[in-house]
Amino acid sequence: MGYFLLFPTIFLVFPLVSGLTSSGLVQPNFSxxxxxxxDNNGAFLFSRNGTFSATIFNPGAQRSFYLCVIHEESNTIIWSANRDAPITESGTVSLTPKGLTIADQDGQIRWSTPPLKSSVFALLLTDFGNLVLLDRSNASIWESFHYPTDTIVIGQHLPVGASLASAVSDDDLSSRDxxxxxxxxDAFLQWQGQTYWKLSEDTKAFVNANYAVEYMAMNRTGLYLFGNNESVVIQVILPPSDFRIAKLGTSGKFTVSSYTSTNWLEEFSAPYDDCRIPFICGLIGFCSYDSSSTINYKYPICSCPTGFHIRSQHKSGCLPSDGSYSLPVSCNSTNKGSWSDPSAFSYLWLGNGSGYFSNSFSQPVKYGVNVSFCKNLKLDKFQYFILALQKSNSGFGHF
Structure with a gap:
């Protein structure tokens, strides 16, 4: 549902001649x-306070360009439109009365805004970094704040049902898992649907009320989950700051950082224990710490279990040392036939004391089982299982 944005009636609009940047807003038909x-490194629109720009941006060495909103002073991306469909340097961003479109050099549309309820009168970049499409009555008909990528800023709401998705890398903005x-x-960190952290259990979070959460947001004083009538449900109190971002990083770590002068200051990170992040050490990798270090939770050590070796210098994770063994195919593989035949699998012991990130947030699906039971599982519906057998005093366990 759109709402009205109040701002001065006099806009500073530059002529829409190719190569001339605009301040505040641009109007159709613009490309x-x-x-x-x-000459402006791809920037074609600036917020009126100069804090943010709308830029056709290449974050790395590849020929992948994205429509981004960038915090100018720190050169930090806070939003990207076509993160999963980059264009080349010759691609175009077009504003028409029907909305925004991003097309490659051959004219193939790579991204566009959804169908809108009214015609576009202008594209506005607000002083908070929100890219907004306006109709003739200055009502919002589309906003980038409603389609977050991996970052939120002060003034932005992340409502119930919405999520942030990490990027593959700093150079590749495509969505990761x-x-x-x-x-x-609550607020949850998840990997492929499995939880590995929740805000209410973080040592820096305070649970104020038992109301239903409506959205996450930040302000000058911290990070909050708000309920009805802006009641605070959970809060993380932080030092006062006029500009901060909350970001889900490429490694799966969630951080809140403030920016002053020329420096970013990390104020909050989760999970605190990096070894709780799934895949932090790759496939079958072991994550541990140097017990003698006073800051060991910041520097995890990756290794392989007995009977496995590191995949390669360029790939994290482990492979069986015995070349006659290979790891099962992934669940999205087309080769699914062997999954239904237990005899096709062998089992290697990973050793005592091995843990799995999801165990703290998941209940066992079956009790009173032994190793033989696990070996004879038949995955009729091609389900993917991580089996963690925990032995009990009776000699049986659960998974």
């Missing part, structure tokens, strides 16, 4: 490419 605005998800009870 931009990286080459057309190369880590998610920050907001529910009516």
């Amino acid at each position: 931009a490419s990286y080459y057309a605005f190369i 880590y998610r920050l998800t907001i529910t009516i009870s």
Whole structure:
């Protein structure tokens, strides 16, 4: 549902000649490419306070360009439109009365805004970094704040049901498997649907009320989950700051950082224990710490269990040392036939004391089982299991 944005009635609009940047807003019909605005490193629209820019941006060495909102002073991306569909340097961003579109050099549309309820009168970049499409009555008909990527800023709400998705890398903005998800009870970090952290259990969080959560947001004083009538459900109190971002990083770590002068200051990070992050050491990798270090939780040590070796210098994770063994195919593989035949698998012992990140947040699906039971499992419906057998005094366990 749209709402009205109040701002002065006099707009500073530059002529829409290719290569000339605009302050505040642009109007249809407008188009931009990286080459057309190369003198401004792809930036074609600035917020009126100069804090943010809308930029056709290449974050790395690849020929992948994205429409981004960037915090100018720190050169930090806070939003990207076509994160899963990059264009080349010759691609174009177009604003028409129907909305925004991003197309490659051959005209193939790579991304666009959804169908809108009214025609576009202008594209506005607010002083908070929100890219907004306005109709003739200055009502919002689409906002980038409603379609977050991996970051939120002060003034932005992340409602129940929404999520942040990590990028593959700093150079590749494509969505990875880590998610920050907001529910009516809490904020969760998840990997492929499995929880590895929740805000209410963090040592720096305070649970104020048992109300249903409506959204996550930040302000000058911290990070909050708000309920009805902006009641605080859970809060993380932070030092006062006029600008901060909350970001789900490429490694699966969630951080809140403030920016002053020329420096970022990390104020909050989760989970505190890096070894609780799934895949932090790759496939079958062991994560541990140097017990003699006073800051060991910041520097995890990756290794392989007995009977495994490191995959390669360029790939994390472990492989069986015995070349006659290979790890099962992934669940999205087309080769699914062997999964239903238990005899096709062998089992290697990983050793005592091995843990799995999800065990702290998941209940066993079956009790009173032994190793033989696990070996004879038949995955009729091609389900993917991580089996963690915990032995009890009776000699049986659960998984």
